[in-house]
Amino acid sequence: MKRRDFIQKLLMGSGIGMLGSSGILEALIRSRLLTVYASDDSDFRSYFSVIFNGGVQWWYACPMNAKGEGIVSNPYVSTNFKNGQPLYETVALSSGGKTFHMPSVWGMSIPLAAGGSGSLANLLEHSGFMRGFVQPVDNHGINRLALQLPETTARSIPGIIADQAIKNSSPIPSIFGSYGDERAFRSSSASNLSINLSSSNLLESEVLKPFLPDGEIASILQKRDQFAVEYSNVLASLKQKGVDTNERIQNLFGTSQAFEDLIYRDFGDLASIWNSLYAKYNDLQMRCTDMSELFTESIPSATTPAEYRKINSANHQLINADLRTIIQPTTRLGNLSASLALAEYMISKGLCPSILVALGGVGGMRFEYSTGTTRTNETMIMDAHDIGVLPSMVGLSFAFRSLFAGLNELMNQLRSSGMGDRSIIHISSEFSRSPKADGSGSDHGTKAVTSMLLSDRIKSPFIAGNILRNLSSATYPGTWLYAAGNPNFENGTSTFAMGNHASSVCSALKVESPTPNFQSTIFETPSGGIQPVLGDGDIVDS
Amino acid sequence: MRTAISKIVMPLFLASVLTACANQIGGFTANEKPSTPEKPSGPGGSEETTNNLDLRIGDQFYIDSAITNIFGDDSDTQNLIDQELRSQTAVFGGACDPYEKSASRTFKSDGTTLSFTPSCPSLSDTTATSIPKNSPVREAYRMRLCLKLSSSLTAVGRAIQKAKNLDHDITSNDLSLISNSELESVYELFYFPAEPTQDIISSLSDLVARVEVLNSSQPEPIQSLESWKAVLMTLCASPDWQAL
Numbered sequence: 001m002k003r004r005d006f007i008q009k010l011l012m013g014s015g016i017g018m019l020g021s022s023g024i025l026e027a028l029i030r031s032r033l034l035t036v037y038a039s040d041d042s043d044f045r046s047y048f049s050v051i052f053n054g055g056v057q058w059w060y061a062c063p064m065n066a067k068g069e070g071i072v073s074n075p076y077v078s079t080n081f082k083n084g085q086p087l088y089e090t091v092a093l094s095s096g097g098k099t100f101h102m103p104s105v106w107g108m109s110i111p112l113a114a115g116g117s118g119s120l121a122n123l124l125e126h127s128g129f130m131r132g133f134v135q136p137v138d139n140h141g142i143n144r145l146a147l148q149l150p151e152t153t154a155r156s157i158p159g160i161i162a163d164q165a166i167k168n169s170s171p172i173p174s175i176f177g178s179y180g181d182e183r184a185f186r187s188s189s190a191s192n193l194s195i196n197l198s199s200s201n202l203l204e205s206e207v208l209k210p211f212l213p214d215g216e217i218a219s220i221l222q223k224r225d226q227f228a229v230e231y232s233n234v235l236a237s238l239k240q241k242g243v244d245t246n247e248r249i250q251n252l253f254g255t256s257q258a259f260e261d262l263i264y265r266d267f268g269d270l271a272s273i274w275n276s277l278y279a280k281y282n283d284l285q286m287r288c289t290d291m292s293e294l295f296t297e298s299i300p301s302a303t304t305p306a307e308y309r310k311i312n313s314a315n316h317q318l319i320n321a322d323l324r325t326i327i328q329p330t331t332r333l334g335n336l337s338a339s340l341a342l343a344e345y346m347i348s349k350g351l352c353p354s355i356l357v358a359l360g361g362v363g364g365m366r367f368e369y370s371t372g373t374t375r376t377n378e379t380m381i382m383d384a385h386d387i388g389v390l391p392s393m394v395g396l397s398f399a400f401r402s403l404f405a406g407l408n409e410l411m412n413q414l415r416s417s418g419m420g421d422r423s424i425i426h427i428s429s430e431f432s433r434s435p436k437a438d439g440s441g442s443d444h445g446t447k448a449v450t451s452m453l454l455s456d457r458i459k460s461p462f463i464a465g466n467i468l469r470n471l472s473s474a475t476y477p478g479t480w481l482y483a484a485g486n487p488n489f490e491n492g493t494s495t496f497a498m499g500n501h502a503s504s505v506c507s508a509l510k511v512e513s514p515t516p517n518f519q520s521t522i523f524e525t526p527s528g529g530i531q532p533v534l535g536d537g538d539i540v541d542s
Numbered sequence: 543m544r545t546a547i548s549k550i551v552m553p554l555f556l557a558s559v560l561t562a563c564a565n566q567i568g569g570f571t572a573n574e575k576p577s578t579p580e581k582p583s584g585p586g587g588s589e590e591t592t593n594n595l596d597l598r599i600g601d602q603f604y605i606d607s608a609i610t611n612i613f614g615d616d617s618d619t620q621n622l623i624d625q626e627l628r629s630q631t632a633v634f635g636g637a638c639d640p641y642e643k644s645a646s647r648t649f650k651s652d653g654t655t656l657s658f659t660p661s662c663p664s665l666s667d668t669t670a671t672s673i674p675k676n677s678p679v680r681e682a683y684r685m686r687l688c689l690k691l692s693s694s695l696t697a698v699g700r701a702i703q704k705a706k707n708l709d710h711d712i713t714s715n716d717l718s719l720i721s722n723s724e725l726e727s728v729y730e731l732f733y734f735p736a737e738p739t740q741d742i743i744s745s746l747s748d749l750v751a752r753v754e755v756l757n758s759s760q761p762e763p764i765q766s767l768e769s770w771k772a773v774l775m776t777l778c779a780s781p782d783w784q785a786l
Contacts, residue, residue: 171678182632183668189675191633210682220689220775226756227772230749234776237741242782245736248597252676252781259681 044168045422045457045509046353047161048343048410050403051144052429053358054384055444056396071479071539072470074435095124096460098536104294105397110405111287113280113412120404126411126458128530130504130521131537132465132483133449133496135431141181143430143446148184148356150498154514157505159187161354164511166190169258174354175207177342178335184356197338197357202278203345204270207352211262212270221263277341281406282332288402289331291324291394326365326391327398334360340406348417359403362395384433386441403427407454420456421528424508427452434476448481451501453508459529464504464521465496465537484540489533490519599784601636601674602627605684608783612731612774613691614700617653622694626687631667633683635674638662676781685779692775698767701774705731717766720750720773728773732783746773 091107093100106124109117135143149156155163162173166189174192176182185192195206204212213221224231235253242249267273339357346352362382382395407425414420428451433442448467466484471477485493490500499518506513507520508530522532600608606627613619624647631638640662662668674680691697699712705728708716725746729738738746753772757765777783 166675166677169678173677173679185632186669187671189635189671189673191635191671191674191677191680193679194632210679210686216693217686217689220693224689224772224775227749227752230745230752231772231776231779234742234745234749235780237739237745238777238780238782241736241739241742242785246597246785249782249785251597252599252785255676255678256681256685256779256781259678259685262678262682263685 043510044164044353045161045424045511046347046419047158047355047424047426047509048347049148049158049356049426049428050339051147051356051358052399052427053144053360054140054429055431055433056429056450072477074439074478074480075437091121093121093124095121096462098461100124100461100463103397103400105400105404108293108397108401110401110408111284113284113409117287118408120401120408123404123408123411123454124461126454126456126461128453128458128462128464128508128522128532129450130453130464130496130501130532131448131450131481132467132486133451133498133501134483135446135449135498138431138444138446140430143449144181144358145184146498147428147430147449147451147501149186150502150515150518154186155188156184156186156514157502157509158185158192158354158356159190160506160511160514161509162187162190162192165353168353169255170350170353171211171258171262172207172346172352175342175346175352175356177339177355177357178360181358192354193352197335197342201271201274202338202342203267203274207342207346208267208270211259211265212267213263273345274341277344278337280409281337281340284405284409285332285337285402286329288398288405289327289329291327291398294324294394294397323391323394326394328364328366331362331364331398333362333399333402336402336406340410344410344413347423348413348419350419359399362399365395384442388440390439392442411454411456415456422457423455424457424505425454426505426508427454432481434471434482435478435480437475437477443476445476445480445482447483447495449498449501450481451505453505453530455508455530457508457524457528457530459527460531462522462530462532463537464532464534466540467537469539469541479539484538484542486534486537489521496521597675598786599674599676600786601670601672602631602634603636604786605634605784608732609687609691609778612701612704612778613694613697614704615654616696616700617647617649619691619694619697619700620647622687622690622697626683626690630680630683631662631670633677633680635671637670637672638667640668676784681781684781684784688775688778692771692778695767698771698774701728701731702770714763717763717770719754719766720769722747725750725773728770729777732777732780746776749773749776 090101091104093102093106102121102124106121108120110120112118135146137143148158158174158176162185165173172193173190174185174187176185176192176194178195178197182192182194193207195202199205239250239253242252335357336359339359342357343355346355365382382392384392387395410425411420414423428449430449432445432448432450434445434448435442466486467479468482468484469479471480471482483495485495487493489496497518499513499515500521502515503513503518503520504522507522507524510524513520520533522530524530606623609623609627610620627634702708702716703710703712705724706712706716707727722743725743726738729742729746730736749772750769753769754765757768760768
């Protein structure tokens with residue numbers, strides 16, 4: 001019997017000698033049915049961290065440049081796509097009295113859940129970019145850990161939030177979704193729930209499962225409700241003895257009562273709720289697959305292989321078609337729909353204040369290539385090492401467009417539940433990418449880590465951190481977010497470290513940093529806005 | 543190493559009666575209405591303070607040890623513990639060893655556990671806190687375990703055997719009205735070496751009396767068994783025995 005059916009039966013006073021329970025459950029349900037478990041701590045902020053696995057090549061091509069200085073193009077781009085090349089154009093966006101030269105995807109529209117479309121650029125108002133962080137080692141997994149756990153003996157960012165959540169009796173202190181690097185969770189006392197984002201009906205099957213007294217548990221609770229008064233009296237006498245010994249024992253009973261409230265809570269038809277949320281975000285992704293807006297100019301015709309976009313440096317398989325068509329109607333960014341649906345439900349209901357998800361790769365991209373006289377359409381594996389900078393740009397533009405379309409909707413939902421300025425969305429990746437001079441792909445840009453914050457707590461967009469205008473490297477030349485020194489910060493001209501990154505994120509979350517010896521690159525003004533400590537970052541020559 | 547315990551003996555008639563009762567939800571009648579319990583409190587308007595920052599409670603190994611000591615190491619009992627406790631390392635705290643093999647269990651011929659190698663399925667399990675604090679989700683898993691154990695004939699049988707200090711598996715002849723000294727004994731299973739207050743014994747007696755009334759139409763072994771179940775469920779559900 002489904003739990004809601006069980007409750008309905010009891011409320012109707014029907015069935016098998018259970019009339020006695022009606023009053024108890026009715027009282028419980030009336031008092032708890034619509035409860036939103038929002039913290040009483042008005043400055044307690046929820047944290048939704050989105051990690052792109054693999055490093056994000058997208059950032060290097062079009063660094064955000066608040067002051068509009070010229071960037072140095074990758075020579076492959078400037079040689080092969082010098083005239084009329086659309087992909088590397090930046091789009092100038094004004095917000096907060098400043099002009100930002102953003103990657104071309106920021107000039108695209110995004111679909112709206114209510115129908116129609118809006119401008120992706122509208123998200124800029126509440127965006128903050130932090131760049132030029134240096135990872136000490138070059139390793140995918142370790143570098144992902146460092147985003148959340150820059151010091152292995154300290155707490156992690158989700159762990160700190162979870163410790164706060166314990167104080168606020170949040171039902172679930174922290175959730176890690178299909179991350180694979182759950183070691184990044186470290187708290188002083190809290191716990192996290194690891195879930196599989198690819199599960200169907202995620203709310204019922206994974207996240208809220210412990211609070212859903214289905215089947216055997218429901219039957220046992222039915223029996224228990226028959227002696228509810230005596231049961232409560234025993235607990236009260238046990239509590240009294242416990243408190244006489246140690247007054248903090250009462251806190252255990254408080255948490256236990258919070259659980260009791262939850263098991264009698266009517267969560268509604270979770271399957272329908274989940275399906276609706278998932279479908280909403282999946283539909284937004286589907287509506288992002290039309291990439292015709294990405295290029296505002298016609299595709300330059302290619303006459304030699306070098307002018308085509310390389311797919312794979314090993315075999316130089318070519319796309320003899322419009323690059324934008326590698327994004328198919330079925331192309332999706334892994335786990336995105338589930339991640340956003342999860343965040344919307346759990347954060348807006350106050351059920352969990354710390355959610356970390358890894359998005360995985362872009363799936364379903366397909367390309368056409370020729371083998372002799374035969375033309376074949378095959379699935380494209382998006383490994384940025386070899387995929388080529390231009391196809392990668394298309395793929396990641398889709399990925400970010402989908403992400404931003406979803407986050408725009410998530411922000412709207414958080415606002416409607418009063419969580420808009422009490423939530424910090426954090427988008428990051430283990431490193432950026434260093435573009436190869438021949439345009440065939442990119443390598444790990446561990447000295448160019450960038451992350452982005454999105455929140456109503458940000459009143460005006462900002463860019464923190466200096467980058468080099470031109471990394472004078474034969475292999476990786478040009479401007480691609482390579483960290484530059486930041487004079488007047490900490491010990492003079494140091495580049496930002498991952499400890500600074502953690503302190504910055506924690507500053508936005510307004511919790512103590514796991515790396516207190518590292519200064520935050522941002523701070524919160526008395527009026528509540530978040531701004532960079534040093535002002536907007538520069539693109540510097542050395 | 544625990545002494546081998548032979549498989550629990552539950553007379554067939556008792557099992558069949560219990561099965562027959564299963565669809566009657568304990569044989570309660572519509573006229574036996576309990577009063578409305580105290581208004582619950584909790585998050586979003588709690589009267590309780592739930593700041594348990596400095597209160598130390600046991601991790602998964604502590605809970606595991608306590609529960610196994612009370613409810614026994616029979617295979618089905620251990621499976622319940624695997625399901626609701628040991629698989630939730632990150633929730634309960636108590637880091638596991640990442641170099642351990644996958645969970646495996648071997649049983650003796652009588653169904654009791656010979657050895658158990660816990661799993662360490664998630665990387666986060668290796669860094670689970672050793673100083674856990676309570677949370678609703680932890681309570682959820684702990685309560686699920688308590689509720690399931692207190693409805694398991696095998697687990698309840700072992701707990702009764704322990705509380706009565708029997709050197710043999712329980713039979714229907716061992717089930718009788720629970721005495722106050724037995725209530726003290728079962729209390730001490732959870733709270734050893736503490737002793738119960740008179741209020742605790744009194745409230746437990748009231749609970750037993752209530753359950754007996756609810757099951758008054760049942761044969762005597764059923765009445766007593768249901769009372770034992772209710773007592774074990776209530777004591778197990780109380781969160782304070784986790785405190786260190």
